[in-house]
Amino acid sequence: MNDFRLMKGNEALAEAAISAGCRAYFGYPITPQSEILEYLTDEGRRRGMIVLQAESEVAAINMIYGAAGAGARVMTSSSSPGISLMQEGLSYIASAELPCLVVNVNRGGPGLGTIQPAQGDYFQATKGGGHGDYHLIVLAPSSVQEMAEFVYDGFDLADRYRNPVMILADGALGQMMEKVEFPEYRVEDHVPPKPWATVGKPPERPANIITSLHIQPEKMEQINLRLQEKYRVIESREVRYEAIHTDDAEYLIVAYGLVARIAHKAVEVARAEGIRVGLIRPITLYPFPSGPIRSIAKKVAGVLTVEMNAGQMVEDVRLAVNGKAPVSFYGRMGGVIPAPEEIVRELKTLAAAHPHAQPAETY
Amino acid sequence: MGQDVVDAALEQMECVYARPDTLTDTRFHYCPGCGHSVVHRVIMEVVQEAGIREQTIGVAPVGCSVFAYNYMDVDMQEAAHGRASAVATGIKRVLPDRFVFSYQGDGDLAAIGTAETIHTCNRGENILMVFVNNAIYGMTGGQMAPTTLLGMKTSTSPAGRTVETAGFPLKITEMVAMLPGTYYVTRQSVHTPNAVRQLKKAITKSFQYQKERKGTCFIEVVSNCPSGWKMTPVQSNAWLVENMFPLYPPGDIKAPK
Known part of the structure; x- marks a missing residue:
């Protein structure tokens, strides 16, 4: 049994990301989730994580694309307006089948809205959000404990299905303090090999290409059919x-x-x-x-x-x-x-x- | 002439140029006379000659060169429009010992991706950014670009670009040269064999600086678009010298002493 700690939801989530072996975090400040960026900048960097405050959520999600494509376990977090800015990138990431974890600490909208908790991003999170036919796997915690637990689960699901995973929380879950216990988690048992990643081409394999562009309609349809097949598998196995x-x-x-x-x-x-x-x-x-x-x-x-x-x-x-x-x-x-x-x-x-x-x- | 005669003659010859292994056998899809294929080839020649293929990762843009990864036989990622330098940042941050380059056109780098361009350079990301400037959106059919010259006719500036409606051509290379994060900023071209050699030197230096972790290297290549400009390749190269160079003069803008 581990020790219980009293933490904010955002901090518990950030702490879990470090112990889940998140290699890099790219993000942009926005209320009510800025503690994630702050915690990782401090504690995450101290424990070896790459943490970069991007110039925008648009840049952050594309840094995620690059780093995930290079084979790293990566995460970003934001709140509703910032998540809207990430939708283009998420569509590309879903199409290129890059594993990553995206956290949305949902606030009230539409527009600039309010910084208080809301669930108005349900459609955006579950129906795709960006252009084209795709799905994120969406986990909805209801406690600070789950804010932490779902990080491990989220990374594992992302790697298992090569699919972006979203933790959809809300401002209250991010800000409130509860006791939390962190599970034993051996990163090396959970991160699979990523032979598709762009890490530099050795002579013995063809170049690895990360792309979402398939200009031939028949090819693009095949890509879509494969994605849909993957979603059916996810639907049959991962309902919680x-x-x-x-x-x-x-x-x-x-x-x-x-x-x-x-x-x-x-x-x-x-x-x-x-x-x-x-x-x-x-x-x-x-x-x-x-x-x-x-x-x-x-x-x-x-x-x-x-x-x-x-x-x-x-x-x-x-x-x-x-x-x-x-x-x-x-x-x-x-x-x-x-x-x-x-x-x-x-x-x-x-x-x-x-x-x-x-x-x-x-x- | 029989094949044996040809073979015998070939044996007497010295190989002075060969396609580098770092280029695939795929035929370039670019229009005749377009500078993109030359820039692709020169980058890949440098990667080959420097022996860094196993450590090199490229980022392709959206635009005419969206399929760069079909020709450059290195690990590559295809970025969303404008985001190549953010994608390259993500790669470089998690693989700091690799050589990372981004490849973008003027619409990609200097319009939709301006924020990413400025901030990547301002952070001094240790990457090479290649910026091919032909003053037009080629792939979408010849629309006005941020670098389109005043008076230049495009499908969205049919009477010629005017300041009143579209502002001024953006000299983004001079802008990034002002940022302390950039280490080497140069403007090159590929309109003559000598220009191609100069570009090759600039790319070679840039990878060397990247190895030394000096900061962002930024190479603008002033190039042509015979189809979009509605000229022959030869005309386009002459037009480039007469019209592009006065605003976008070739040469180093920021070079280490």
């Missing part, structure tokens, strides 16, 4: 979620990240009042836990999705539920965090409209 009180649930709440913790509290309150409600917390937002949600939705009278946005994940929930139960949505925006009692109130509204005794109907 947490299910709480779903066995006897008559209602289901779906929420991720910080909101899932608030929803968990709401579940306890509602159960104390006799409403049998369960919670599904998607941990991977892509691949989305559609299967688990679908199987529980068949048994419940209603599904409530709660997010800190105008209703983004709820679209994936509706696709998963596919009419088997009514799906309602409750969201707060612009950096406002919902309280447990708001969620309980929404749940009661749903329950009143769709009492469980009612026979199954088609929605």
